Amino acid sequence: xxxxxxxxxxxxxxxxxxxxxxxxxxxxxxxxxxxxxxxxxxxxxxxxxxxxxxxxxxxxxxxxxxxxxxxxxxxxxxxxxxxxxxxxxxxxxxxxxxxxxxxxxxxxxxxxxxxxxxxxxxxxxxxxxxxxxxxxxxxxxxxxxxxxx
Numbered sequence: 155x156x157x158x159x160x161x162x163x164x165x166x167x168x169x170x171x172x173x174x175x176x177x178x179x180x181x182x183x184x185x186x187x188x189x190x191x192x193x194x195x196x197x198x199x200x201x202x203x204x205x206x207x208x209x210x211x212x213x214x215x216x217x218x219x220x221x222x223x224x225x226x227x228x229x230x231x232x233x234x235x236x237x238x239x240x241x242x243x244x245x246x247x248x249x250x251x252x253x254x255x256x257x258x259x260x261x262x263x264x265x266x267x268x269x270x271x272x273x274x275x276x277x278x279x280x281x282x283x284x285x286x287x288x289x290x291x292x293x294x295x296x297x298x299x300x301x302x303x
Contacts, residue, residue: 176240176242176245176267177240177242177247178197179267180195180202180238180240180247180265180267180273181195181196181197181202182194182195182292183195183207183292183293184204184273184290184291184292184293185208185290185291185292185293185297186288186290187288187289187290187291189210190209190210190211191206191208191209191210191255191256192206192207192208192209192293192297193205193206193207193234193235193290194207195235195238200239200240201237201238201239202235202238202239202240202247202249203233203235203236203237203238204233204234204235204238205231205232205233205234206229206230206231206232206234206255207230207231208230209229209230229255232253232255233253234252234253234254234255235249235251235252235253235263236249236250236251236252236253237249237250237251238263238265244266245266245267246264246265246266247264247265247266248262248263248264248265249262249263249264249265250262252275252277254277259279261277261278261279262277262278263275263276263277263278264276264278268289271291271292272289272290272291272292273289273290273291274287274288274289275287275288275289275290
């Protein structure tokens with residue numbers, strides 16, 4: 155009887171540990187499908203956030219002086235993913251705020267981990283029928299995101 159109880163408790167602890175590991179799978183650096191931006195997803199408490207850590211064309215802008223001043227204000231360290239929480243039921247992350255720095259728009263989003271280890275980020279505008287999906291992957295060590303000082 156004690157052995158069965160101990161086995162049950164250990165199984166429960168293992169299951170809880172696996173659930174927690176699922177939520178942490180999003181942490182780290184990710185690069186978008188266009189390979190022109192990378193973000194670092196980090197955790198504060200039970201909430202996840204993402205900041206821009208690399209831009210391919212940082213500083214390369216064209217336009218008049220006023221436009222240049224606005225665009226040249228660095229977008230590095232811009233928080234693009236805010237208040238993202240893991241939903242255990244569908245093993246996905248939900249956020250009411252994903253900022254697209256290219257389109258200069260904020261969306262709600264749902265993030266899921268694909269079998270190949272990539273992330274699918276579905277951005278919703280107004281309601282779920284208007285959406286777009288981008289696939290993000292982990293950058294390799296040779297990628298320029300790791301070359302910045």
